Amino acid sequence: MAPLVPRMHVFEFADMPWFPPFLRAYMQAALTATWTTHVPLLQTSSPAQIVAHLLRTHLGPTLHSHIFIDFCAGGGGPTPSIERHLNTTTPTTTTTAKTQTNGTRASQDGGGGEEPLHFVLTDLHPHADMWAQAAAQAAAPGAISYVAEPVDAADVPRELIRRYTGGEKKVFRLFNLAFHHFDDGLARRILRDTVEGGGEGFGIFELQDRGIAGFVACCLLGVGIMILAPYYALLWGAPMALVFTYLLPILPAVLVFDGWMSCLRTRTPDEIEALLRTCGAEGGEEEIAKWEVMSGSEMFMWPVGYVDWVICVKRDGARRD
Known part of the structure; x- marks a missing residue:
């Protein structure tokens, strides 16, 4: 079944040349974790x-x-x-x-x-x-x-x-x-x-x-990063990731927003x-x-x-x- 929403080639923050490289690196690490994490239950x-x-x-x-x-x-x-x-x-x-x-x-x-x-x-x-x-x-x-x-x-x-x-x-x-x-x-x-x-x-x-599931999944990604941020900050050796997750929640916000934009871009x-x-x-x-x-x-x-x-x-x- 064709999706109800037409494809739109909208922008994502992480694609922008002015987006801070260290935040982009955190996002890439979070997406890699999404690919590789297996929670048995x-x-x-x-x-x-x-x-x-x-x-x-x-x-x-x-x-x-x-x-x-x-x-x-x-x-x-x-x-x-x-x-x-x-x-x-x-x-x-x-x-x-x-x-x-x-x-x-x-x-x-x-x-x-x-x-x-x-x-x-x-x-x-x-x-x-x-x-x-x-x-x-x-x-x-x-x-x-x-x-x-x-x-x-x-x-x-x-x-x-x-x-x-x-x-x-x-x-x-x-x-x-x-x-x-x-x-x-x-x-x-x-x-x-x-x-x-x-x-x-x-x-x-x-x-x-x-589809709707794609947009909801992006929201869950933001929630998951906020829950697991201490673990991944330790794993990445990047304590500043905690600052941009909790004090200034830029990382989860941009992950969710760019995720929604990715949904609109996906063919x-x-x-x-x-x-x-x-x-x-x-x-x-x-x-x-x-x-x-x-x-x-x-x-x-x-x-x-x-x-x-x-x-x-x-x-x-x-x-x-």
């Missing part, structure tokens, strides 16, 4: 666990033939948690890996079973220090790499793709809580680059939509498919017809917490060997 699983399950289910036996590149990684987001869930629940080889200073995997050897899945963190505004920590804490050695230079998801250097695939892996692009930030023109350019850039699939994962699967079909990719409709679009909504917290997802992959006959 309240949640069936964390959103990151759901994304890991979706990737395993819909990529099936081709899962290990992919390398996963997060093109809007921010401070790390859920990708390190997704890596952990997939590489600790999937039989893998015993490996040794070397990681260069920019996070690029240099070598990996092992025998028996599958190689660990490999994830690459990139962004137009890199967070190399945070990504280095995530890479060091990966479940499998060398499983997380990062690109310390800016990467434009609408114009990804082909050399970067070759650097990580080695001509052997298929690229699967991740957009975690990110695709709603792009206006229609930029979204089309990103999808065109995805189709023309040798990729074999992409996934768009959001924690909000334009339905049909709207994403329409952008894909009109992205202007070389080969036109014939090329787009090679791609299969799957979508759904998975509850992670009753009654309003959902992961809304779109996974698009090349159909079997169109995939390269």
